[in-house]
Amino acid sequence: MKVTVVGAGAVGATCTDNIARKELAEELILLDIKEGFAEGKAIDMMQTSALLGFDTKIKGVTNDYASTADSNVVVITSGLPRKPGMTREELIGTNAGIVKGVVENILKYSPEAVIIIVSNPMDTMTYLSLKTSGIPKNRIIGMGGALDSSRFKYYLSQELGCSPADLNAMVIGGHGDTTMIPLINHATWNSIPVTQFLSKEQQDNIVAATMVGGATLTKLVGTSAWYAPGAGTASMVESILRDEKKLIPCSVALDGEYGLTDIAIGVPVIIGKNGWEKIIELQLSDEETATFNKSAEAVRAMNSVLTF
Ligand SMILES: NC(=O)c1ccc[n+]([C@@H]2O[C@H](COP(=O)([O-])OP(=O)(O)OC[C@H]3O[C@@H](n4cnc5c(N)ncnc54)[C@H](O)[C@@H]3O)[C@@H](O)[C@H]2O)c1
C-alpha cells in the first residue's frame, strides 16, 4: 500500500509518524511546497525506524507530485493553521486556493485515491474538493469527527474518572467552535448512559469544553493542535487500508441523508477500502435535529463564500 501526506507541517508530520509506526503502508510520501522541509522531516522519522522497529519507507519531496503516483490514500494537511483569537473559518481565503490546487495535482497521478481532507475550514474544504474534483463522493472524506469525538471522550473521562477507551461518544455536525455537536445523550460508559453519572452542569461543561477544544489548545500553544489531529487522521487511514469498517463521524457529502443535500458535514460513516461506504442515520431528538440543522446552515454560509 502507498500513502501520500501533503503538508509536512505539524499535523502532516504527526500523521505520517503514526502511519509509519503502525506500518499501515509500505510506501509513505510526505510532500510540502517548502524546499527541503518534507525531505528533512522524512529523514528524521526514518532515523527512528531502527529504534522503533518499523519497515515503512518514508520519502520526503518538494512539490514533486510524480513521486506520489498510485497512492491508495492521500491526506491533505497543506494550508495555514489558525493563531490564538482566530476562527477556523478565517483561514478560507488562503486555504481554499491551496487545497484546490493540491487536489488537482494529486488526481493527475493518483486518480483512484481516497482523499482525506484535514485543512481548515475542513467541512468547506471537503465540499470544495467534492465540487472541483468530480471524483465519486465516497472517496472524499473530511477529518473532524474522529478528533472531536476523541476530545469529547477525554473531557468525559476526566469528569467520570474513567478510561477514555471505555467510552463510546460521538461529535457530529460542523467542525467549528460553534457548529460541532457532542452527542451527550448518546454517550455511554461501557453501555451505561454517561448522563446517569453526571449532573446537568457537568454535562454542559463537558459539551462546551469539547466544542472549543481546538481553540483552547491554540491559545495555550500559540498555533493549533497536532498530536490528536495526526492520530485521528491516521485512524481513518488505518480503517481504509485494513478495510476495518470502523464507524467514525466524518464530513461527507449528504444526498438526502439527515434531510440535507449539497453539503459536506460530520455524520457517522463506515470507513473501509472504498472510502466512506455507508452513512448511519442516527435517531436524533427534536432538539438535536434543530441543532444539527443550525450547524448545517452555518456550514452552508461558509460554502457560499467559495468561488471555485
Ligand atoms: N480538520 C482538523 O481536525 C484539523 C486539525 C488540526 C489542524 N487542521 C488544519 O490543518 C492545516 C495544517 O495545520 P498544521 O498545524 O500542520 O500547519 P503547519 O503550518 O504546521 O503546516 C502546514 C504545511 O502546509 C505546507 N503547505 C502550504 N501550502 C502548500 C502547498 N500548496 N502544497 C504543499 N504544502 C503546502 C506548508 O509549507 C506547511 O509546512 C491547517 O489548515 C489547520 O487548521 C485541521
Ligand SMILES: O=C(O)C[C@H](O)C(=O)O
Ligand atoms: O483548532 C484548530 O484550528 C485546528 C483543528 O481544527 C483542531 O480542532 O485542533
